[in-house]
Amino acid sequence: MQRIEIRDEQDIVRARTAARSLAETLNFSVVDKTRIATAVSELARNVVVHGGGGYVEVESVNAEKRVGMRCVFVDQGPGIEDVERAMAEGFSTAGTIGHGLPGARRLMDDLSIEATPGQGTRVEIIKWIP
Amino acid sequence: MGHQFPPPKKSAKAGSAPADHGPSFDRADLFASIVDYTADAIIAINEACEVEYLNRAAERLFGYGREEVLGHNINMLMSKPHQERHDDYVATYLRTGAKVILDTWRETEGRKKDGTIFPIELGVRECWVADRRIFTGIVRDLTALKKAQEEVARKNADIRELSTPVINVADGVLVLPLIGTVDSARARDSMEMAITRMAQDKAAVLIVDITGVPAFDTMVANHIISMATCIRLMGGHSILTGISPATALTIVGLGVDLSMLSTRATLAQGLELAVDLVRNGTTG
Amino acid sequence: MSEAIPVLGVGPVLLVSIQNELTDRSVSSLHRAVLERIQETGAPALLIDVTASEVIDTFIGRILSETARMAQLMNTDVVLVGMQPEVAITLLEMGLEIPNVRTAMSLEKGLEAVGYRITKIDDDANPSVADITESLGTGVGDAKD
Numbered sequence: 001m002q003r004i005e006i007r008d009e010q011d012i013v014r015a016r017t018a019a020r021s022l023a024e025t026l027n028f029s030v031v032d033k034t035r036i037a038t039a040v041s042e043l044a045r046n047v048v049v050h051g052g053g054g055y056v057e058v059e060s061v062n063a064e065k066r067v068g069m070r071c072v073f074v075d076q077g078p079g080i081e082d083v084e085r086a087m088a089e090g091f092s093t094a095g096t097i098g099h100g101l102p103g104a105r106r107l108m109d110d111l112s113i114e115a116t117p118g119q120g121t122r123v124e125i126i127k128w129i130p
Numbered sequence: 131m132g133h134q135f136p137p138p139k140k141s142a143k144a145g146s147a148p149a150d151h152g153p154s155f156d157r158a159d160l161f162a163s164i165v166d167y168t169a170d171a172i173i174a175i176n177e178a179c180e181v182e183y184l185n186r187a188a189e190r191l192f193g194y195g196r197e198e199v200l201g202h203n204i205n206m207l208m209s210k211p212h213q214e215r216h217d218d219y220v221a222t223y224l225r226t227g228a229k230v231i232l233d234t235w236r237e238t239e240g241r242k243k244d245g246t247i248f249p250i251e252l253g254v255r256e257c258w259v260a261d262r263r264i265f266t267g268i269v270r271d272l273t274a275l276k277k278a279q280e281e282v283a284r285k286n287a288d289i290r291e292l293s294t295p296v297i298n299v300a301d302g303v304l305v306l307p308l309i310g311t312v313d314s315a316r317a318r319d320s321m322e323m324a325i326t327r328m329a330q331d332k333a334a335v336l337i338v339d340i341t342g343v344p345a346f347d348t349m350v351a352n353h354i355i356s357m358a359t360c361i362r363l364m365g366g367h368s369i370l371t372g373i374s375p376a377t378a379l380t381i382v383g384l385g386v387d388l389s390m391l392s393t394r395a396t397l398a399q400g401l402e403l404a405v406d407l408v409r410n411g412t413t414g
Numbered sequence: 415m416s417e418a419i420p421v422l423g424v425g426p427v428l429l430v431s432i433q434n435e436l437t438d439r440s441v442s443s444l445h446r447a448v449l450e451r452i453q454e455t456g457a458p459a460l461l462i463d464v465t466a467s468e469v470i471d472t473f474i475g476r477i478l479s480e481t482a483r484m485a486q487l488m489n490t491d492v493v494l495v496g497m498q499p500e501v502a503i504t505l506l507e508m509g510l511e512i513p514n515v516r517t518a519m520s521l522e523k524g525l526e527a528v529g530y531r532i533t534k535i536d537d538d539a540n541p542s543v544a545d546i547t548e549s550l551g552t553g554v555g556d557a558k559d
Contacts, residue, residue, distance in 0.1 A: 009437045009438040009439055027280075027283070030326065031500040031503050033500070034503075034504050041471040100473075103471075103472050103509065106508060107507055107508065329499045332519065360502040362517055363506070363512060364498075364502050365497065365519035
């Protein structure tokens with residue numbers, strides 16, 4: 001498990017580089033590597049822009065005879081008030097400024113959010129090796 | 131009472147001289163011998179992470195002689211990130227009692243004497259021997275398993291490739307013939323493969339031929355539109371060919387918008403257009 | 415630390431290369447850098463080269479899209495060049511299709527698309543930017559002198 005502190009935008013680059021290199025060692029396809037790195041980039045940006053900093057933990061997972069990769073983003077920001085809306089935002093109109101959540105969900109196999117207003121947000125994403 | 135596992139001196143004895151075959155024997159010696167000769171590698175350490183015992187399988191697996199490891203820090207058998215952190219892991223456990231790897235099996239890496247890093251499955255338990263805390267680890271070599279898994283993955287990839295061939299028909303022109311019922315997974319696979327091949331072959335045009343698709347529905351249409359969108363982003367062209375009158379009716383009936391790709395009735399006409407595009411091609 | 419993305423002049427054509435390790439701030443500076451150069455030079459065309467981009471997320475994608483639209487408003491032809499297939503697939507899945515911008519598979523094709531042809535290549539299959547610069551003077555097209 002690798003933890004990367006996310007404080008500023010340089011850390012966004014760092015987070016996606018770390019995610020990509022773990023995906024590389026796990027033998028993900030070129031397209032999946034890019035999907036993972038892109039989703040991590042989106043969510044790391046959320047931590048900086050909306051969460052006021054936090055961290056991401058990147059690790060491989062091994063469950064139910066499947067191997068994959070998990071990234072957990074944690075911040076102590078104001079929290080997402082309306083998770084439903086955040087997920088829907090920017091879904092249809094390309095290029096709007098959303099939370100990047102819908103995009104990340106489409107790229108990954110699984111995305112779950114725990115948001116407590118005033119206490120921060122925890123976003124977990126998983127991609128399985130097909 | 132037999133020991134949970136033998137202290138180092140005893141095990142050394144059990145190793146060098148098999149137990150005597152008298153009618154009465156020491157149960158401790160028996161267990162020591164069983165542990166020593168068992169097929170799984172077994173290693174025991176104390177709270178200071180010093181190796182107190184390792185069996186024959188562990189010697190073989192890691193390539194060390196017993197005396198090279200006994201009394202040394204267990205981290206000599208670990209790969210990089212864990213090597214430096216292992217003392218902390220143990221210290222954290224001793225301080226907080228939070229079990230991270232205790233009582234579970236997990237995949238990690240080992241390090242042989244010659245420096246080889248290899249995949250292992252590791253199960254660690256805690257036990258008490260005469261008021262001393264001991265951690266025992268059972269180590270299984272996953273090298274062969276991993277190799278087999280990779281082999282299977284590669285075979286699967288080969289099979290997928292065979293089931294959706296991409297043909298290089300002319301300089302800069304690839305053809306993807308879709309045949310039979312196109313399910314979602316296959317459509318996605320063939321799409322990714324065709325697009326990746328375009329980049330590899332530096333092909334400017336992809337012809338998707340649907341002559342062999344019995345039912346052209348919105349799902350197939352959506353996959354083709356997605357593929358065409360990707361190809362446009364990459365700066366290439368896509369042409370849809372093999373459109374029968376029935377398919378044309380379906381396309382219009384479903385209200386599918388195929389305006390982002392060129393369409394031709396036959397593959398031959400599509401090829402003609404493709405060659406033309408490659409010769410004086412610019413994207414629109 | 416963030417560095418501005420350089421806007422190169424290749425003959426009359428402007429070229430920006432989006433590298434992989436760019437921070438958000440560098441990417442945000444792209445708008446202004448490009449528009450200022452267009453105003454200075456009256457460049458007829460802008461090539462945005464993403465060959466080296468391994469990740470284009472919604473933020474970078476939006477900036478690229480906006481930069482292209484702004485340049486087009488200033489009557490500059492824009493071509494997006496060299497997008498990798500995995501990046502294209504990822505963008506599409508996120509619903510970011512960057513419409514209304516022309517695309518090309520290579521710099522050479524991109525230059526052709528805006529009316530410049532590389533004429534003076536000897537035995538070099540992969541012309542460097544320097545080669546293109548040199549040969550542009552003799553290129554066809556509506557170059558402004």
